[in-house]
Amino acid sequence: MTLDVKKIRNDFPILKRKVNGYPFVYFDNAATSQKPSKVIASITDYYENYNSNIHRGVHTVSQEATDAYENARKKIQKHFNAKYPEEIILTSGTTHSINLVANGFTGILGSDDEILISELEHHSNIVPWQMMCEKNGAKLKVIPLKENGELDYESFLKKLSEKTKVVFVNHVSNALGTINPIKKIISESHSFGAAVLIDGAQASSHLKADLLDLDVDFYTTSAHKLCGPTGVGMLYGKKKWLEKLPPYQGGGEMISEVTFEKTTYAELPNKFEAGTPNIVGAIGFGYALDYLNEIGLEKIEAYETELLNYATLKLKSIPNLKIYGEAKNKTSVISFNVGKLHSYDLGTILDKYGIAVRTGQHCAQPVMDFFGISGTVRASFSFYNTKEEIDYFYESLIKAIAMLS
Amino acid sequence: MGIIEVQNEIIEEFSLFEDWMQRYEYMIELGKSIELIDPSKKIDSNLIKGCQSKLWLHAELTNNRLIFKADSEAIITKGIAAVLLRVFSNQTPEDILNANLNFVDEIGLKEHLSPTRANGLVSMIKQIKYYALAYSKN
Numbered sequence: 001m002t003l004d005v006k007k008i009r010n011d012f013p014i015l016k017r018k019v020n021g022y023p024f025v026y027f028d029n030a031a032t033s034q035k036p037s038k039v040i041a042s043i044t045d046y047y048e049n050y051n052s053n054i055h056r057g058v059h060t061v062s063q064e065a066t067d068a069y070e071n072a073r074k075k076i077q078k079h080f081n082a083k084y085p086e087e088i089i090l091t092s093g094t095t096h097s098i099n100l101v102a103n104g105f106t107g108i109l110g111s112d113d114e115i116l117i118s119e120l121e122h123h124s125n126i127v128p129w130q131m132m133c134e135k136n137g138a139k140l141k142v143i144p145l146k147e148n149g150e151l152d153y154e155s156f157l158k159k160l161s162e163k164t165k166v167v168f169v170n171h172v173s174n175a176l177g178t179i180n181p182i183k184k185i186i187s188e189s190h191s192f193g194a195a196v197l198i199d200g201a202q203a204s205s206h207l208k209a210d211l212l213d214l215d216v217d218f219y220t221t222s223a224h225k226l227c228g229p230t231g232v233g234m235l236y237g238k239k240k241w242l243e244k245l246p247p248y249q250g251g252g253e254m255i256s257e258v259t260f261e262k263t264t265y266a267e268l269p270n271k272f273e274a275g276t277p278n279i280v281g282a283i284g285f286g287y288a289l290d291y292l293n294e295i296g297l298e299k300i301e302a303y304e305t306e307l308l309n310y311a312t313l314k315l316k317s318i319p320n321l322k323i324y325g326e327a328k329n330k331t332s333v334i335s336f337n338v339g340k341l342h343s344y345d346l347g348t349i350l351d352k353y354g355i356a357v358r359t360g361q362h363c364a365q366p367v368m369d370f371f372g373i374s375g376t377v378r379a380s381f382s383f384y385n386t387k388e389e390i391d392y393f394y395e396s397l398i399k400a401i402a403m404l405s
Numbered sequence: 406m407g408i409i410e411v412q413n414e415i416i417e418e419f420s421l422f423e424d425w426m427q428r429y430e431y432m433i434e435l436g437k438s439i440e441l442i443d444p445s446k447k448i449d450s451n452l453i454k455g456c457q458s459k460l461w462l463h464a465e466l467t468n469n470r471l472i473f474k475a476d477s478e479a480i481i482t483k484g485i486a487a488v489l490l491r492v493f494s495n496q497t498p499e500d501i502l503n504a505n506l507n508f509v510d511e512i513g514l515k516e517h518l519s520p521t522r523a524n525g526l527v528s529m530i531k532q533i534k535y536y537a538l539a540y541s542k543n
Contacts, residue, residue, distance in 0.1 A: 020425070342479035344458040349481075352425055360457050374459070374478065403430060404480055 003295065003303045008384050011036040011291075015384060022354030025389045030174055030333050030380035031358055032224045033205055035288075039227060042287040046280045054279055055253065055270075069279050072286030073269070076234050079289045080219070081210045086268040087242065089235040090282050094201040095124040097220035097235035098168075100272060101197055102128035104245030105166060111137030115166040116159055116194070118143040118151055118180070119370060120173040123363045125199055129168065143169070145370050149176040149325030157188065164194040171203035171219075175364040175378070176325025177333030179207070186216050195241065201225050201233075205382065206304060206331045208297045217241055223281065228288030232281030235272070242268050249274040300383040304332040307381040311390045318398065324371055332381040335362070338397075341404050343375045349400035350377075355393055408500055411492050412508040419512035428513065432484030439487040440494070442474040453528050458482050460525060464536040470495050471536060485514065485526055493533050501537035506530065 009015050012034045017024050026034060046068070052059070054066040070085070077085045091097045109115070115129055119142050133140050141164075143156045151169070160167070167189040172179050186196045197218040200209055205226040211219055218241065222233035237245070247254055247265055251274030256264040265271045292300065311334055315321055320339035337343060347359035360375040361368050368375060379393065406414070422428045442451070446463040453460045458479030464471050473494040475486040492508065493501055508514075514526070 342458050344479040345481050349429070352429070375457075403426070404433065 003299055003383060005303075005384065005386055008295065009386075011038065012384055013037060013040070019354040019356070020352050025353075025355040025385075025393060027379040027381060027385065027389075027393065028356045028358050029205070029382040029385075030177075030202060030225075030362075030378065032230065033227045033382060034384065035229070036227055036291050038291050039229065039284050039287045043229065043280055043284050046283055051280075053276055065279060068283050068286075069277070072282040075286040075289050079293065080234075080236060081212050082236050083212060084239060087236055087239055089237065089242070089269050089272045090277055090285075091220070091233050091235050091272075092231055092278065093222040093224070093233035094199055094220045095128075097218075097233060098125055098197070098199065099128045100235060100248040101218050101220075101237070101245070102132045103248050106132050106135050107246060108244070109136050109138040109165050111139075112163065113138045113165040114141050114161070114163045115139070115168065116141045116143060116156070116164050116189075117168040118170065119145040119366050120149075120151060120176070120178060120180070121168075121170060121364070121366070122174050122199070122201075123365065125168065125170065126366070129166075138165070139163075145367065148327055149173070149178045149330070150327045151178070151180055153181065153184075156185065160188060160192055160194070162192055164189065164192055166197065167194050168197045168199070170199040170201070171209065172200075172206065172331050173325070173364075173367070174202045174333075175362040175367045175376075176327070176335055177202075177330040177380070178325055178327040179203070179329035179331060181329075182216070183214055186214055190215070202331065202333075205292070206297075206301055211236055223285035223288060226288055227291055229281045229284040232278045232285050234285075239268065242272070247271050247274070251275040253277070295383070303383050304381055307385055307387065307390065308332040308334070310387055311379065311381065311393075314390065314394045315397075318394075318401070324373075324376055333378060334380075335376040335378045337373065337376055338401055339405075341401065343377045345404050346377050346397070346400055349403060350393070350396055353392075353396040353399075355396055408492055408496055408504045412506075412511075415488060415491065416508050416511045425513075429481065429484075432488065433480055434484075435487040435491075436477075436480050436482075436484030439476070439483055440472075440474045440490060442476045446474070447476060453525060453532055457525075460486065460529070462486070462529065462532055464533075464540075466498070466540045469497055471498055471501060471540060473533065473536075482525065486529060488512075488514070489526075489529055489533065498537040498539075498541040502534060502541055 014034050050061050050064040052061040052065040054069050073085050073088050076088050141159050144152045146152050169180050182198050189196045195217040198216050200221040204221040217238050219236040224230040253270050254266050254274040256266045322337055324335040343359040358378045442461050442463050447461045451461045451463050460477040460482050462475045464473050473490050477483040
């Protein structure tokens with residue numbers, strides 16, 4: 001169950017570069033992942049050899065592009081174990097997917113209905129639902145956090161009722177790395193008839209999500225978090241839900257017949273894919289999944305947990321260093337502060353040493369408010385990172401602390 | 406001392422440093438000696454936008470000279486503010502408006518700043534110029 005990390009690192013051209021004169025150490029993987037040559041090559045190959053608009057084209061190259069695009073959808077379906085390829089909607093990413101679902105529920109829910117979302121959410125997960133509630137009068141209820149960064153499951157059970165129509169939780173928290181017990185949340189919610197949307201953006205590069213086994217109603221992720229290109233992602237929806245929801249955007253591809261009196265919409269998945277989609281993005285997404293599956297997500301998960309435990313132990317030996325979020329189940333993310341030092345200062349000095357970490361609120365102000373802090377330094381590790389890099393990060397952090405104190 | 410003289414003095418001080426670490430250490434030292442803004446002036450309307458850490462700036466006119474005071478949650482930001490205050494504080498609004506800021510590039514401040522912080526630096530300079538404009542006689 002070990003990874004050949006040296007070989008893997010060769011797959012990522014960017015890892016060879018230097019930053020500020022030092023070897024580049026990339027610990028900002030929760031923001032976006034780096035891309036292997038295979039994915040980069042698939043993008044070049046598309047533009048060099050079969051760039052064409054998809055569907056409806058009678059010519060050969062259009063057919064090739066269409067096949068590649070639809071093949072990517074099938075790869076995604078297979079990877080996430082969805083029942084039908086048309087249950088996979090290719091979107092511009094998680095934010096787009098969530099807006100699509102929230103918009104779809106606008107006309108379905110009313111002022112007697114409630115939706116339940118967690119305090120752990122990214123801003124992009126909160127705002128679309130607030131916008132929906134403004135339009136239809138539905139009530140937004142919040143599942144609170146506990147001190148260790150886990151969701152308060154008891155409170156979730158108490159807030160869940162017949163009034164709850166949608167439950168929305170992330171699979172993994174972007175700010176703290178907490179892995180939420182989504183299977184339990186889904187089955188509990190279903191017993192009250194609520195639909196469940198899971199944001200898998202932070203999970204997909206670490207964990208395998210089996211959608212049929214989870215029995216989830218909607219699941220979304222972004223390709224760029226899992227070694228794929230930016231600007232493309234997927235929304236999975238159970239067929240019965242996607243058929244029920246109205247289209248989100250009007251345009252080409254999503255129509256069946258158009259007259260000035262009435263337009264009939266296309267079948268799934270085209271109903272939700274208005275306009276020319278991100279063809280090359282989808283193709284790259286497919287190649288990214290191929291790459292991850294060649295290595296094996298189970299191996300990746302095991303190695304990343306090893307990195308997480310190694311780094312956690314090292315960081316904990318630093319005086320006054322406080323880690324936020326120590327859930328029993330978490331991905332390879334460490335959010336921390338050191339004494340009264342500002343995360344911004346630490347991030348700036350670490351950058352001078354060629355180390356990329358994220359600082360600030362991580363688009364999760366409610367989580368920061370919960371801990372009463374203005375931000376954290378967040379180091380997030382991926383399977384192409386090494387223990388040597390963690391050692392270098394630890395030494396540089398000690399130097400930064402000395403400099404700033 | 407006029408703005409040009411102060412700038413030259415700062416350029417000379419920074420030219421002594423051999424690497425980024427020394428430059429940052431010096432800036433951090435300068436940050437510790439900054440003329441702190443009165444706590445009652447640490448209000449949202451005195452916040453500079455475009456900075457990841459909170460940065461407050463306030464100015465008062467005394468004998469036709471603008472006195473700037475600042476504070477920040479982050480010590481590096483505070484250091485940058487300290488350098489700017491050394492150049493601009495206790496100068497006339499007219500001189501501030503006419504000032505050419507060659508020292509920012511000369512001391513390697515701009516190139517060593519991350520884009521977000523560079524914006525904070527730019528916003529800080531802009532705010533200082535706004536104060537000068539508001540208090541200038543013309």
